[in-house]
Amino acid sequence: MSTDKESRLSPQERLGLVMDVLQHGLSVHRAALAYRTSPATVRKWVGRYLAQGEEGLKDKPVERRGRRGPITPSSAMLVLRLRERELSVRDIAKTVEAAESVVAAILERAGLGDAMSTATPIAEADTRMPGELVFIVTARLTAIEERDRFGRGRVLDGEVLFAAMDDCTRVLFAAVHEDESAQTARDFMRHACAFFAALGVAVQRIVTGRRSGFRSHTFLRACREAQVGHHFGHFGSSSANSKSRQAEDLVGLVQSEWGATSHSSASHRRHALTDWQYHYNWKRLHPGLDRTPMAALGALLGGEPPPDPTKIWTP
Structure with a gap:
């Protein structure tokens, strides 16, 4: 003993x-x-x-x-x-x-304990206006090798793709970060809310996975300060509903179209994501909408598609 x-x-x-x-x-x-x-x-x-x-x-x-x-x-x-x-x-x-x-x-x-039992009903609710429900999903990216001007290389591993999608219009905001910490999750949520605010959309509720960053007090406190409701979804499980699967499919789409391109460095990969995001939101017809996500947003807001927020707002 x-x-x-x-x-x-x-x-x-x-x-x-x-x-x-x-x-x-x-x-x-x-x-x-x-x-x-x-x-x-x-x-x-x-x-x-x-x-x-x-x-x-x-x-x-x-x-x-x-x-x-x-x-x-x-x-x-x-x-x-x-x-x-x-x-x-x-x-x-x-x-x-x-x-x-x-x-x-x-x-x-x-x-x-408590958040799990209420996640599925909220994620299943129908959304009729932009901002009522925004999904935030993450995916770890493949390692990338960078070389300096002397030819010395280093491998960057562990970068994470964050993506926020409005359930009503499929408008997307995405960014690459070095980790999934509580501070990173908080900052991405704030940047996503600012992105949608620049489009005239107020985010009311978000649904995330159960990674430690989204469960942290830092993230939950930031949601309360932003007056945004926070709920957990069933991403990647047999109990995932159709809305959760749509959010996951979006991340798969980003990785297959943007991630499939060869990138020379991490900074190049991030700039390429900005360009692809503009193409997805403003130029690419969404099969479920028969229009671009921004055209769908403009129709719901009673006007033309909004301008590119990156020209008036940067995180």
């Missing part, structure tokens, strides 16, 4: 670490640096909190034999990873071999 008293973190510090990871969107590695510990230790305390609540963060004997509880800390961490893949509570429970009530409790501690 052994205890956790040799740990450098007090129970209060462990709770602060866990909250920074689960609620503030801090990555495991950055949390390890901030609290001067290892990533494995961060995962251990987050897993114990998810499995047992605050009781799991206390100094107490750890039994070496027998069952430690309804679910192990490592399985609790697996629950979050499976949820990020948009699996249902029932599917997760089958995978980790735990009761659905145990999985639901873990998701509740991670701040994913």
Whole structure:
């Protein structure tokens, strides 16, 4: 029998670490640096909190034999990873071999309890005016190699495509960022709202996936400040409805048309996205609308298609 008293973190510090990871969107590695510990230790305390609540963060004997509880800390961490893949509570429970009530409790501690049950009905609602519902989806981009003037190369990996689509008109706003952190998700949401505002559209509600950046307090606080309702969708799962699949298909379209082009550098890839976005919104006929998205927006707003916002607004 052994205890956790040799740990450098007090129970209060462990709770602060866990909250920074689960609620503030801090990555495991950055949390390890901030609290001067290892990533494995961060995962251990987050897993114990998810499995047992605050009781799991206390100094107490750890039994070496027998069952430690309804679910192990490592399985609790697996629950979050499976949820990020948009699996249902029932599917997760089958995978980790735990009761659905145990999985639901873990998701509740991670701040994913209440929002999940209301996501699908809101995403299914019909939208008749621009801005009523905007989907924000992300996709990780392939690595790209850049070379300087001396011929030295470096590989940029991990860049993320963010795309915001108005459900009513299919108008698109997209940008490439270096990560999916809480601050990046917040900034993209603000830029997307500013883009639509330049078109005369006020964003009322947004639907996102369940990545940690969208679950963070930083992102939720920004939504409240912007007076934008925020809901979670079922992207990439069997329970995804038609609207969620349309948003996913849009990201696939962006990647297949814009991403299929060979780009010499990351900056070139980003400039090419701006050009493709203009083509999609103003020039390309949308098959579901029989017109361009901007023409559809202009018709609903009672006038001609609005001008290109990039000429009057830049993020």
